[in-house]
Amino acid sequence: MQKRIINEHAWLLGAVDWNRRLFDALIPLPDGTSYNAYLVQGTEKTALLDTVDPSKADVLLAQLANVDKVDYLVAHHAEQDHSGTIPLVLQRYPGATLITSPKGKGMLIDLLRIPEERIRTVTNGEIISLGGKTLEFIHTPWVHWPETMCSYLPEDGILFSCDFFGSHFATTDLYVQNQAIVYEAAKRYYAEIMMPFRTSIRKHLDVIKNRAVKLIAPSHGPLYAEPEFILKAYADWVSEEVKNEVVLPYVSMHGSTEAMIRHLVDALVERDVKVHPFDLAATDLGKLAIALVDAATLIVGTPTVHVGPHPAVFHAAHLANALRPKLRWASIIGSYGWSSQAVERIVELIPNLKVETLNPVICQGAPREKDFQALTALAEVVAAKHRGLSN
Ligand code: FEO
Numbered sequence: 482m483q484k485r486i487i488n489e490h491a492w493l494l495g496a497v498d499w500n501r502r503l504f505d506a507l508i509p510l511p512d513g514t515s516y517n518a519y520l521v522q523g524t525e526k527t528a529l530l531d532t533v534d535p536s537k538a539d540v541l542l543a544q545l546a547n548v549d550k551v552d553y554l555v556a557h558h559a560e561q562d563h564s565g566t567i568p569l570v571l572q573r574y575p576g577a578t579l580i581t582s583p584k585g586k587g588m589l590i591d592l593l594r595i596p597e598e599r600i601r602t603v604t605n606g607e608i609i610s611l612g613g614k615t616l617e618f619i620h621t622p623w624v625h626w627p628e629t630m631c632s633y634l635p636e637d638g639i640l641f642s643c644d645f646f647g648s649h650f651a652t653t654d655l656y657v658q659n660q661a662i663v664y665e666a667a668k669r670y671y672a673e674i675m676m677p678f679r680t681s682i683r684k685h686l687d688v689i690k691n692r693a694v695k696l697i698a699p700s701h702g703p704l705y706a707e708p709e710f711i712l713k714a715y716a717d718w719v720s721e722e723v724k725n726e727v728v729l730p731y732v733s734m735h736g737s738t739e740a741m742i743r744h745l746v747d748a749l750v751e752r753d754v755k756v757h758p759f760d761l762a763a764t765d766l767g768k769l770a771i772a773l774v775d776a777a778t779l780i781v782g783t784p785t786v787h788v789g790p791h792p793a794v795f796h797a798a799h800l801a802n803a804l805r806p807k808l809r810w811a812s813i814i815g816s817y818g819w820s821s822q823a824v825e826r827i828v829e830l831i832p833n834l835k836v837e838t839l840n841p842v843i844c845q846g847a848p849r850e851k852d853f854q855a856l857t858a859l860a861e862v863v864a865a866k867h868r869g870l871s872n
Pocket of ligand 1: 625700
């Protein structure tokens with residue numbers, strides 16, 4: 482990829498990773514991703530903002546072939562998909578100073594063994610001049626690591642936001658063309674890594690609102706020429722509002738839990754509750770994370786395996802606990818053969834979820850009429866709790 486012009490002073494550099502399908506050996510990337518870096522030139526100084534994943538170092542270095550001088554290399558975030566090529570860039574530009582937050586400094590030294598004397602830390606709100614252009618550094622901790630920050634170029638109204646507002650979406654589009662597609666990719670990214678930090682993110686959104694942002698340039702996915710689109714989406718995701726939705730992750734081994742799930746889904750839908758069922762044997766966990774962003778209620782469906790829940794349910798419950806979604810209610814349904822502690826074990830797995838628990842429905846063997854009646858009653862309780870929530 483060649484570098485792409487944003488305006489006469491700013492360019493998009495970096496690489497599109499069309500084929501990457503997993504991030505952190507955990508997060509599915511159905512649409513690939515990109516590692517965006519940016520070059521900003523003033524009349525006196527040149528700044529490179531972030532680098533790329535080390536697997537794409539050759540792409541960035543080729544884009545820099547005609548750039549004789551980099552004075553500042555800004556590291557918004559120490560995670561290696563953005564920082565991993567910093568050592569090579571510092572080697573190419575021996576006069577460049579690496580700029581980062583105070584927390585970023587220690588992390589970059591730990592992760593990349595960067596010499597301390599190459600690093601200058603900046604405080605929140607600190608400004609550097611490039612000559613006719615300035616960069617203001619805005620500390621945005623916990624998006625999604627403790628050292629994260631953004632840069633704001635006030636003369637052009639550009640916010641360089643790194644992971645913040647990013648989307649794992651490989652595309653040749655410089656700017657967002659199809660908001661619906663990018664909305665899904667950005668929500669997936671928010672759900673997978675930022676949802677636990679929504680209180681911090683809410684404060685960062687207030688800070689950004691006080692800048693005249695005309696363009697948001699993230700480090701994954703296309704740029705937002707209409708920043709209101711993604712700012713509004715984030716405001717919605719980080720709010721404490723929940724929607725009239727139930728997330729229903731489940732596993733069924735021999736059909737009993739599946740029969741319970743089918744009955745419960747129908748009973749909820751009859752009561753105008755939206756349901757997101759996920760068969761954990763087949764689902765993309767990113768989709769489950771997305772559904773958890775807005776839902777009011779989580780109901781886990783599990784068979785009993787060696788007294789406890791199915792291992793796939795362990796995994797999903799652990800994930801839901803780590804993501805700390807803004808759920809209000811939770812319950813468990815499922816089936817067992819001879820004895821079960823599935824409910825107790827699942828409850829132990831989700832201490833972070835500040836939810837009111839609704840009566841579980843656990844049956845022995847295939848569900849009987851009384852079990853279906855209990856599921857109908859559970860749907861009735863959920864619908865009553867959800868009354869007044871928006872869809
Ligand atoms: Fe795109 Fe947190 O790295």
